[in-house]
Amino acid sequence: MFERIKSASQRLDGIAHKTPVFTSSTLNQKFNAEILFKCENFQRVGAFKFRGAYNSISQLSDEQKASGVLAYSSGNHAQAVACVGKLLGVATTIVMPSDAPEIKLAATKGYGADVIQYDPDTQVREEVAAELLEGKSLTLIPPFDHEDVIAGQGTVAYEFINEVSRLDALLAPCGGGGLLSGTAVASKNLNPKTKVYGIEPELADDATLSFKTGKIHSKPNPPTIADGTRTARVGDKTFPLICEYVDDMRTVSEEAIEQAVRFFFYRMKMVVEPSGALGLAALLTGAIKPEGRIGVIISGGNIDGPTMTQILSSGHFSEFG
Amino acid sequence: MFERIKSASQRLDGIAHKTPVFTSSTLNQKFNAEILFKCENFQRVGAFKFRGAYNSISQLSDEQKASGVLAYSSGNHAQAVACVGKLLGVATTIVMPSDAPEIKLAATKGYGADVIQYDPDTQVREEVAAELLEGKSLTLIPPFDHEDVIAGQGTVAYEFINEVSRLDALLAPCGGGGLLSGTAVASKNLNPKTKVYGIEPELADDATLSFKTGKIHSKPNPPTIADGTRTARVGDKTFPLICEYVDDMRTVSEEAIEQAVRFFFYRMKMVVEPSGALGLAALLTGAIKPEGRIGVIISGGNIDGPTMTQILSSGHFSEFG
Numbered sequence: 001m002f003e004r005i006k007s008a009s010q011r012l013d014g015i016a017h018k019t020p021v022f023t024s025s026t027l028n029q030k031f032n033a034e035i036l037f038k039c040e041n042f043q044r045v046g047a048f049k050f051r052g053a054y055n056s057i058s059q060l061s062d063e064q065k066a067s068g069v070l071a072y073s074s075g076n077h078a079q080a081v082a083c084v085g086k087l088l089g090v091a092t093t094i095v096m097p098s099d100a101p102e103i104k105l106a107a108t109k110g111y112g113a114d115v116i117q118y119d120p121d122t123q124v125r126e127e128v129a130a131e132l133l134e135g136k137s138l139t140l141i142p143p144f145d146h147e148d149v150i151a152g153q154g155t156v157a158y159e160f161i162n163e164v165s166r167l168d169a170l171l172a173p174c175g176g177g178g179l180l181s182g183t184a185v186a187s188k189n190l191n192p193k194t195k196v197y198g199i200e201p202e203l204a205d206d207a208t209l210s211f212k213t214g215k216i217h218s219k220p221n222p223p224t225i226a227d228g229t230r231t232a233r234v235g236d237k238t239f240p241l242i243c244e245y246v247d248d249m250r251t252v253s254e255e256a257i258e259q260a261v262r263f264f265f266y267r268m269k270m271v272v273e274p275s276g277a278l279g280l281a282a283l284l285t286g287a288i289k290p291e292g293r294i295g296v297i298i299s300g301g302n303i304d305g306p307t308m309t310q311i312l313s314s315g316h317f318s319e320f321g
Numbered sequence: 322m323f324e325r326i327k328s329a330s331q332r333l334d335g336i337a338h339k340t341p342v343f344t345s346s347t348l349n350q351k352f353n354a355e356i357l358f359k360c361e362n363f364q365r366v367g368a369f370k371f372r373g374a375y376n377s378i379s380q381l382s383d384e385q386k387a388s389g390v391l392a393y394s395s396g397n398h399a400q401a402v403a404c405v406g407k408l409l410g411v412a413t414t415i416v417m418p419s420d421a422p423e424i425k426l427a428a429t430k431g432y433g434a435d436v437i438q439y440d441p442d443t444q445v446r447e448e449v450a451a452e453l454l455e456g457k458s459l460t461l462i463p464p465f466d467h468e469d470v471i472a473g474q475g476t477v478a479y480e481f482i483n484e485v486s487r488l489d490a491l492l493a494p495c496g497g498g499g500l501l502s503g504t505a506v507a508s509k510n511l512n513p514k515t516k517v518y519g520i521e522p523e524l525a526d527d528a529t530l531s532f533k534t535g536k537i538h539s540k541p542n543p544p545t546i547a548d549g550t551r552t553a554r555v556g557d558k559t560f561p562l563i564c565e566y567v568d569d570m571r572t573v574s575e576e577a578i579e580q581a582v583r584f585f586f587y588r589m590k591m592v593v594e595p596s597g598a599l600g601l602a603a604l605l606t607g608a609i610k611p612e613g614r615i616g617v618i619i620s621g622g623n624i625d626g627p628t629m630t631q632i633l634s635s636g637h638f639s640e641f642g
């Protein structure tokens with residue numbers, strides 16, 4: 001997988017943004033540590049998902065490209081596949097839950113994708129997708145459980161570590177595990193001493209349970225504000241990589257996630273979606289002890305107005321001292 | 322003044338952030354132009370004002386530093402002076418209007434400044450400051466009308482142009498004219514062909530009137546959402562520089578300012594305060610024709626939750642197509 005990540009990195013060169021690494025002196029002083037944020041909220045389509053989508057779709061045969069691709073996603077993968085489809089001239093059909101954030105839905109349609117919605121309480125997206133695939137020659141681009149997708153997402157950590165070199169720990173959010181498994185493979189291959197942690201909402205702790213027990217657990221449609229982590233379970237391809245390369249998993253409360261979003265807003269002037277704030281939430285709560293030099297991956301920034309308004313009204317900027 | 326800007330740039334090296342330059346492919350495609358944003362919202366204290374404050378206070382004599390400094394400001398200069406005071410161990414007294422954004426007030430107090438509030442409808446801040454200065458040995462650090470402050474603010478454009486080289490035009494917001502005059506001096510000295518434009522809210526168009534008539538006009542406490550430009554008039558030191566080096570002034574509506582703040586939020590994942598969004602507002606409305614390679618200075622990102630909430634609720638992300 002590490003070789004695939006390196007190839008993906010070359011493939012994405014000049015196509016994906018080399019996203020910046022930001023720091024906050026307020027935070028570093030507060031923790032007496034060095035926290036480095038890899039800002040994939042500034043990536044194309046506003047999330048790391050662009051990397052995996054491009055790495056997959058760009059490797060399809062001409063015939064596959066001509067027939068079009070299908071994807072299912074709660075949001076960012078949908079936008080990413082739609083955007084890459086537009087870039088490469090590949091027709092895209094996207095299956096999205098009816099409760100996906102409006103902003104992600106609109107952006108996906110904006111890239112010209114054919115969007116098909118389903119009710120996540122009564123339908124399973126894999127089944128909706130399977131029905132659509134029947135009798136058609138569409139190629140499925142899964143949101144995480146695919147080697148080329150994992151390799152693409154692994155380029156975030158690959159690029160991050162090559163820029164900042166030594167890290168004592170590296171934190172990544174976990175939904176289906178595409179970003180986390182790619183992060184862990186890249187990180188352990190570049191520096192085995194760096195501890196890699198996956199962070200989940202308490203309300204969507206399926207991967208943590210799976211990691212602790214060595215057996216995949218499932219939590220369908222968990223009610224967390226971090227919509228990017230609402231995936232029911234990790235994948236058959238991501239789970240073994242997580243078990244092998246991730247050091248540990250941690251969970252954070254909804255309150256901590258919202259507080260982290262506010263910190264990014266008020267103190268770092270960045271728009272970060274709830275899923276993207278999981279790493280900072282783990283540091284603010286002490287779920288991860290903030291010491292030494294810690295890398296944190298901010299996965300995305302696609303948050304709609306009403307959600308940000310609710311988060312801003314739930315706390316006060318003075319909470320950070 | 323250009324020599325002072327170069328010295329200020331050396332003085333600020335390693336102290337102020339070298340803020341990043343961001344672009345938006347959505348915007349560049351929409352305009353068929355190249356728009357480059359210099360992101361001073363990511364500067365220390367969340368605004369360019371840090372530069373002028375540091376450049377001034379760091380040059381005071383040991384005696385002046387020991388006696389402390391006084392400043393008056395609607396917000397960002399207050400924070401900047403307070404922050405620099407803390408950094409350099411100089412006591413700070415700050416005169417702020419009672420309607421200053423709460424977030425700017427809290428941050429100023431947070432740096433340990435002694436804050437004195439006044440009613441902008443009935444009192445003039447220069448007079449409040451003059452009363453405080455009487456019989457004390459405090460040094461006044463004005464918000465814009467001071468050579469060292471202007472030189473510090475000029476380092477934004479100096480750094481920007483040295484990074485991106487050729488620009489066809491450069492846009493800066495205008496309150497008291499410290500940023501605009503410094504920008505114009507730096508820009509014209511580095512490349513006389515670059516057109517320099519100052520942008521103001523329609524509701525606070527004192528500098529535009531002054532520029533057009535060659536005589537300083539005043540508009541006390543104008544009701545614009547762009548609180549950084551509520552300064553009644555340009556300064557006696559900034560005005561001649563603006564007249565000599567700025568090519569033209571443009572004004573934008575409150576609606577356009579809010580739309581620009583939403584664009585930064587939704588499309589670029591950046592928190593930008595209304596005053597910082599003036600340049601983009603001028604491009605979105607066509608007040609400045611978006612063609613060629615245009616540099617836009619984002620002056621700051623200090624916006625409180627209620628203001629952002631109001632702006633987000635006044636429009637929709639789909640307005641950008």
